[in-house]
Amino acid sequence: KKVAMTLAEKYARPRPLGNLHSHLYAVEAMNRSKREIWEMQNSIRRKDRWIVKIADAEIAERYERELKEQAAVHPLTATLAVQGMKLAAETFASLKRENVELKDCVMPSQVPGVWLADGLILAGLTELLSTELHKLADVPDEQKDWHPGSNGQVLDLIHPSLYCYVAGVTRFNV
Structure with missing residues (x-):
């Protein structure tokens, strides 16, 4: 005997936690x-x-x-x-x-x-990161991307929302 599909079975329902981000942590509104x-x-x-x-x-x-x-x-x-x-x-x-x-x-x-x-990263690695970041900052003044509202004090080298790292998803070459 065949049973007709109910509307609930036929149409996709929202997930129990419909506000999950790709990193699987639920975002909840704050009162x-x-x-x-x-x-x-x-x-x-x-x-x-x-x-x-x-x-x-x-x-x-x-x-x-x-x-x-x-x-x-x-x-x-x-x-x-x-x-x-x-x-x-x-x-x-x-x-x-x-x-x-x-x-x-x-x-x-x-x-x-x-x-x-704090203090988890070795000093040598911190120095290497600083050296590499200085290379990114070493561009002509007209090409520098200053963070809005920082009065020229915060230079955006890599915009995190454009190039964010997601463990297990982001591909990179070493």
Whole structure:
């Protein structure tokens, strides 16, 4: 016995997460509360050694108290911001236990799937990159592409939106 296809089967439906980018991280809209939490968490991330400090209950309580005093937000928003940072620090500590090759300088950023690292790249490689970038910058003044609004202080050498790197997708020659 044949069963007729329903409209839902016949026509493509949107994916459950229809707002996925090619790098497979869902982009979600931020309401005011989420934006406030994100901004508070960024203020904590800017502190030196925030991952170690947020694990200390006394320091975490002080951060929460300061956020409640300084930010014109609902007190629960500050609590959620600090709890989120504690969870991020615990997750990172767990990752470090499982992956001993992670250096102490590597830490999660506020962008999903993006990690920060200071001092991870060897000095020789940094010097080589600097030498090669100077070659790109060494063009006549009329050919230089200054970043808009930078008053001639930021020279766009390679525009990231035109030449972005995507792991496993971007082809390159070494």
